[in-house]
Amino acid sequence: MRVSSNTQYIAGTYSLGSQQGLLTRLQEQLSTLKRVNRPSDDPVASSQIINLMQSQSRNAQMIENAQTVVSKLSMSESLLHQGSEVIQAMKTLAVNAGNGPLKDTDKKALQNEFRERVRELVGIANSTDANGDYLFGGTQTQSLPFELKIGSTISIEYKGNYGQQDIQVSVSREMSVTEPGAVIFGGSSAAALPSPLPTPPEQPNPNLMSPGNELLQTIRRFDEILSGIGVYDDKKPAVPDPADNPLNEKKYPSYADSLAAVLDGFDAGLQQLLTVESRMGSRMTEAEALQSVGEDLKVQYATSIGNLEDLDIPAAISDFQITVQALTASQKTYQQVTQLSLFNYI
Incomplete structure (x- = not known):
């Protein structure tokens, strides 16, 4: 070489x-x-x-989603707690209405206070989040969920749908961050619908519905009592059985019976609201736990x-x-x- x-x-x-x-x-x-x-x-x-x-990025998104769920549910839970206090105040007014004979001026004063409570409750039901989205309108977040009209009587109608907004908080778990307002407060102040209720077209889960929730109807009934309108309880017929009423006289439930029905209605409405609040609290606890798990995974990644x-x-x-x-x-x-x-x- x-x-x-x-x-x-x-x-x-x-x-x-x-x-x-x-x-x-x-x-x-x-x-x-x-x-x-x-x-x-x-x-x-x-x-x-x-x-x-890539796994780290997905985990970071899940942590952010869990934070969003906690934030939204926390706000809704707080609002429902306020709503429960308003219903309790309404019930107190109904109790006061039964404390001995009331003059027309007393009833008018009670009605004025009651209607302010109604406005407060509907205001809670029409609350929005930081982005301006309505919390209790189902998936219709850009339109007012409840419409309130106060005249000789009170009319409250639910304008939202029965859908729920879901957010993915883990690879295999989606969590609802909303509850339809009709499930919480009732769908209408009009007379009760036949039971069981038909499933609304936008309703993904029939189990969400609570046919016994007659809060809005109870609100209307109590306002009518204070106004002196004769029909105090839609559940009782205006014309009794002919056997009990041979002269076929038109009779209405007594004032005491009507107030008793109203108190029962407020109790049922409050119970339904507390049930939904408890559901939200459970989901919020789960979201916080998933967020904690995500933070641990973040360190491991x-x-x-x-x-x-x-x-x-x-x-x-x-x-x-x-x-x-x-x-x-x-x-x-x-x-x-x-x-x-x-x-x-x-």
């Missing part, structure tokens, strides 16, 4: 290039404090890091990624110093070799 000056030049150049490339990679690692900056640094570790980062890509700084510094020394030696050797020539010996 013949060794020429060109062969020595090529070998020296290759050695310098390799040392310089290694030095550049070590400088980059020390600059970023990462062992893997590109797939070519460690293909296997790079692939694992990509998979972990970060640790796993760090183990794969983080730089062993002392070892890298040592390698860097060795590489600098090796490069310096290679440069001196290359310089001496390139100065050798056979012509110097002729």
Whole structure:
């Protein structure tokens, strides 16, 4: 084998290039404090890091979703708590209405106070979140859920639907963040619908409905009592059985019986509201637990990624110093070799 000056030049150049490339990679690692900056640094570790980062991103989204669920449910739960206090105040007014004979002026004063409570309750039912979306309109978040009209009588109608807004809080779990207002407060102040209620077309889950919730109807009945309207209880016929009423006289339930029915209605309405509030509380607790699990996974993902890509700084510094020394030696050797020539010996 013949060794020429060109062969020595090529070998020296290759050695310098390799040392310089290694030095550049070590400088980059020390600059970023990462062992893997590109797939070519460690293909296997790079692939694992990509998979972990994708899982990390999904987990971060689930944590954010769980936070949203907690926030929305917390606000709704707080509003329902206020609503329960308003219903309790309405019931107290109904009790006061039964404390001995009342003058027309007393009834009028009670009615005025009662109607203010009705406005307060409907205001709660028409509450919005921070984005301006109505909380109790089902999936119709941009239109007013309840319409209130107060004249000689009270009319309250639910204008929303029976859908629920769901948010995914884990890979296998979606959670409802709303309850239809009709399920909480009732659908109408008009006479009770036949039981069981027909399933509304927008209703995804018939179990949500509570045919016994007659809160809005109870509100109308009590207002009519205070107004002096004769029909106090829609459940009792205005015309009794002919056997009990041979003269076929038109009779209405007594004042005391009507108030008793109203009190029962307020109790049933309050119970339904508390049931929904409890459901929301359970979901909020679950969302908080999932959020906590997500935070733990966040730490685990970060640790796993760090183990794969983080730089062993002392070892890298040592390698860097060795590489600098090796490069310096290679440069001196290359310089001496390139100065050798056979012509110097002729």
